[in-house]
Each structure stands twice: as structure tokens, then as C-alpha cells.
Amino acid sequence: xxxxxxxxxSKLGLSFKNPALVKRALTHRSAEADNNERLEFLxxxxxxFVIAECLYEKFATADEGVLSRLRATLVNQTALANIARKLxxxxxxxxxxxxxxxxxxxRDSILSDALEALIGALLVDQGMEVCRRWILNxxxxxxxxxxxxxxxxxxxxxLQESMQxxxxxxxxxxxxxVVGQPHDQSFFVECRVSLTSETCEGVGSSRKKAxxxxxxxxxxxxxxxxxxxx
Amino acid sequence: xxxxxxxxxSKLGLSFKNPALVKRALTHRSAEADNNERLEFLxxxxxxFVIAECLYEKFATADEGVLSRLRATLVNQTALANIARKLxxxxxxxxxxxxxxxxxxxRDSILSDALEALIGALLVDQGMEVCRRWILNxxxxxxxxxxxxxxxxxxxxxLQESMQxxxxxxxxxxxxxVVGQPHDQSFFVECRVSLTSETCEGVGSSRKKAxxxxxxxxxxxxxxxxxxxx
Numbered sequence: 001x002x003x004x005x006x007x008x009x010s011k012l013g014l015s016f017k018n019p020a021l022v023k024r025a026l027t028h029r030s031a032e033a034d035n036n037e038r039l040e041f042l043x044x045x046x047x048x049f050v051i052a053e054c055l056y057e058k059f060a061t062a063d064e065g066v067l068s069r070l071r072a073t074l075v076n077q078t079a080l081a082n083i084a085r086k087l088x089x090x091x092x093x094x095x096x097x098x099x100x101x102x103x104x105x106x107r108d109s110i111l112s113d114a115l116e117a118l119i120g121a122l123l124v125d126q127g128m129e130v131c132r133r134w135i136l137n138x139x140x141x142x143x144x145x146x147x148x149x150x151x152x153x154x155x156x157x158x159l160q161e162s163m164q165x166x167x168x169x170x171x172x173x174x175x176x177x178v179v180g181q182p183h184d185q186s187f188f189v190e191c192r193v194s195l196t197s198e199t200c201e202g203v204g205s206s207r208k209k210a211x212x213x214x215x216x217x218x219x220x221x222x223x224x225x226x227x228x229x230x
Numbered sequence: 231x232x233x234x235x236x237x238x239x240s241k242l243g244l245s246f247k248n249p250a251l252v253k254r255a256l257t258h259r260s261a262e263a264d265n266n267e268r269l270e271f272l273x274x275x276x277x278x279f280v281i282a283e284c285l286y287e288k289f290a291t292a293d294e295g296v297l298s299r300l301r302a303t304l305v306n307q308t309a310l311a312n313i314a315r316k317l318x319x320x321x322x323x324x325x326x327x328x329x330x331x332x333x334x335x336x337r338d339s340i341l342s343d344a345l346e347a348l349i350g351a352l353l354v355d356q357g358m359e360v361c362r363r364w365i366l367n368x369x370x371x372x373x374x375x376x377x378x379x380x381x382x383x384x385x386x387x388x389l390q391e392s393m394q395x396x397x398x399x400x401x402x403x404x405x406x407x408v409v410g411q412p413h414d415q416s417f418f419v420e421c422r423v424s425l426t427s428e429t430c431e432g433v434g435s436s437r438k439k440a441x442x443x444x445x446x447x448x449x450x451x452x453x454x455x456x457x458x459x460x
Contacts, residue, residue: 037293038292038293038297041286041297041298042286045278045279045283046279046283048278048279049276049278049279052274053272053275053353056268064268064271176410177409179406179409179418180407188409
């Protein structure tokens with residue numbers, strides 16, 4: 001049973017001048033036309049910026065590649081859905097009947113979108129500073145646990161070292177296909193590890209780049225699903 | 231001959247407490263280790279946010295898809311490089327000797343990165359409000375010329391109508407390849423128009439999605455290179 005949107009704001013310690021914004025942020029497009037998609041667009045943008053600024057300040061010597069990877073670890077659908085679950089956002093979602101029956105309140109994409117929309121709603125209602133503080137509070141624990149030294153290494157190296165440290169078999173990379181003209185090819189590579197039967201695919205303009213991307217995705221999966229330290 | 235970074239700031243009407251930030255923003259990685267890549271990371275994030283917020287406010291009834299497309303029209307490498315050229319940023323770039331010889335000061339990617347870095351430098355030095363105002367000023371003309379009604383339509387429709395309005399042949403979409411397992415396929419589609427021999431490729435989980443992406447890229451190319459109205 002969906003709970004009142006107003007309750008969520010007070011549970012989260014947020015005050016809104018316009019409570020209709022909270023309701024809209026929690027409303028999935030399956031429920032009604034006045035839904036959270038616009039707020040999600042805004043929330044996604046402010047979230048990306050606030051985390052970028054925070055990482056820029058915190059890791060004063062990290063290069064751009066490291067900063068991008070750190071941000072991708074913090075801000076992605078799985079990570080946002082996990083935060084949304086901690087906030088019990090699922091109990092407050094307003095879903096259409098189809099989504100309700102199929103358990104949409106548990107789905108990563110819907111939870112993640114609702115969290116971004118709530119961030120957007122807070123920005124509209126309370127302005128940048130309140131919004132920034134709430135974002136940094138939501139991510140405080142994860143930001144504190146980031147270690148920049150690990151991220152200086154490329155994803156393949158990090159994945160390999162993660163496996164070695166746990167006494168697991170090394171990752172395997174399989175070239176699945178090569179597409180395009182000789183001067184403009186895309187390589188598709190699959191990464192497999194012994195910890196899960198799920199695979200991750202990377203694509204790139206060289207086999208090496210595709211392997212790095214596949215390794216990066218696999219690392220993100222292991223961080224989110226198996227609690228690897230980022 | 232590269233001009234003094236300090237001159238650029240005064241030409242642009244910007245004042246910096248720390249002039250070293252301007253120099254860093256103009257320094258390409260080919261020139262030295264203390265280059266603009268970190269500032270570019272920050273500038274890219276704040277730019278994306280400021281434009282998103284502006285579009286959210288200006289187009290109060292546009293849905294998320296329209297807002298995303300409008301933002302992609304405003305903020306992309308070609309568009310940023312064009313703004314950088316208007317500001318004569320190329321005259322102030324600090325490049326390594328290789329990039330200098332090969333005309334790096336004219337290259338879209340280098341110009342676009344330097345503009346983003348300058349935006350980042352302004353944020354660091356002068357704070358959010360000054361930075362926001364400068365961004366909105368840089369994009370004022372383009373934002374004013376955006377028409378939301380055109381953007382309600384999907385990219386294929388818009389591309390087709392653009393061609394028809396000019397009495398040109400209709401766009402052609404060619405399925406180039408299909409990659410992956412039956413339940414998880416990627417379709418690669420090429421879009422061709424009679425106006426240019428260059429093609430644009432789209433990729434998507436269905437043929438239709440790939441066609442829409444290819445049309446979107448082709449539209450962006452025509453807007454930037456042939457002065458189509460966005």
C-alpha cells in the first residue's frame with residue numbers, strides 16, 4: 001500500500017514549500033501524465049554536477065579519468081536504487097496498475113529515477129544549497145570509502161588484482177565480434193569471472209579498449225552485487 | 231603566436247582572483263602535466279547542469295525526451311567549438327609542439343575542451359552564480375532560437391520534414407549489422423541524406439531505435455554544418 005508522499009518528506013527530514021512536487025517526484029509515468037520524468041531530468045543533472053564538484057575538491061591530484069571513474073561508481077542505476085531502498089522510497093511510489101502488479105516498486109530503474117526526481121524536486125523547492133547538502137549527505141558514506149590510489153590503475157588491472165586478492169581465477173576476455181569497415185571498426189568483447197555466471201560486454205574502437213570497458217562494467221557489478229570495495 | 235592568458239579574461243569581461251586558473255584552463259595535455267583536464271571535467275558537469283536547469287524552467291511543458299534533445303543540440307563538441315571560436319579561444323591555447331604544428335588550435339575537440347575548462351575555472355574562482363550567468367550569456371542566442379514544438383516530434387520525423395521543406399530527397403536508412411544473442415541484440419543502422427556524403431550511424435536495441443539515433447546524429451550534423459535551424 002502506497003504511503004502519503006508528505007510522510008516521506010518528514011521521514012527524510014526534508015521540508016517542502018510545495019508538497020505537490022514530492023508527489024510528482026514519486027509518480028511513475030505508468031500512473032499519470034503529471035509524472036516525475038521532467039524532475040528526473042533536472043535531478044540527474046544536478047546530481048552529476050554536485051558529485052563532480054565534490055570529487056574535484058576531495059581528490060585534488062586525481063586526473064580526469066580517475067574522477068570520471070569515481071563518479072561512475074557513485075552515480076549509476078544500481079547505486080541510486082540501493083540508496084532509494086535505504087530511504088524506503090519503494091513504499092511511497094505512485095505506479096500504474098501494471099507496474100504495481102509486476103513489482104515495479106522493487107525495480108532498479110524505477111527506484112533510481114524516483115530518487116533523481118526527488119533530488120530535482122528539492123532543487124526546485126529549496127534551491128541549490130539545500131539540494132547540494134542533501135546529495136552529499138546521501139552519498140557521504142560511499143564518498144568516504146573511495147580510495148583514489150585504486151583508481152589510478154586501469155579497470156583490467158583492478159579487476160585482475162581484485163580476483164587475485166580473493167584467490168579467484170583470473171578474468172577471461174572473449175572477442176565476440178568485430179563490426180564495421182577496416183578503418184572504422186567496433187570490437188565487442190565479453191568479460192567472464194568465476195564469481196558469477198553473468199557476463200559483461202564492452203565495445204570499443206580497439207580490442208584493448210573493449211576489454212577495458214568490459215572490465216569496468218564487471219567491476220561495477222562486483223562492487224554493487226558482491227560488495228567489492230570500490 | 232599564443233597570447234597571454236590574462237588578456238583573454240579581460241577581453242571576455244571576466245575577472246579572476248587566481249589568474250593561474252585561466253592559464254591552466256587554456257593548457258592542453260600535450261603542453262604540460264598541469265593541464266586543463268580536471269577543470270574540463272568540472273566545467274562539463276556544471277555546464278550540463280546549468281543548461282538543464284535553464285531548459286527545465288524555460289520549457290515548462292516539454293517532456294524529458296524533448297529537454298534531453300534540446301540540451302544535446304546546445305551542448306556538444308561542435309557547438310562548444312563554435313562558441314570557443316567566437317571567443318577567439320584558439321589564439322590563447324597553450325599546446326605542445328606536435329599539436330601546434332598540426333593546427334590543434336583549430337580542432338573542435340581541443341577548443342571544446344578548453345571552453346569547458348574555462349567554465350570550470352570560473353566556477354572554482356568566482357562561484358556558482360557568476361559561472362551560471364556567464365554560461366547563460368554564452369548560450370543566450372542559441373537558447374532564444376530554440377523552438378520546442380519542433381522537438382516534440384521524433385528525430386526521424388524532424389529529419390524527414392527538414393528534407394521535404396528544402397525539396398531534397400528523403401533520408402535513407404540502411405541496416406548495417408545485427409550483433410548479439412537473440413534476446414539481447416544491437417542493431418546498427420546508417421542514415422544517408424543527399425546533402426552530404428558523410429553518413430551517421432545509430433545503434434539501438436531495435437532497428438527503429440537505431441534509426442532514431444542515426445537520424446538524431448544526422449540532424450545534429452546538419453544543424454552544425456549546414457546551418458539548419460535547430
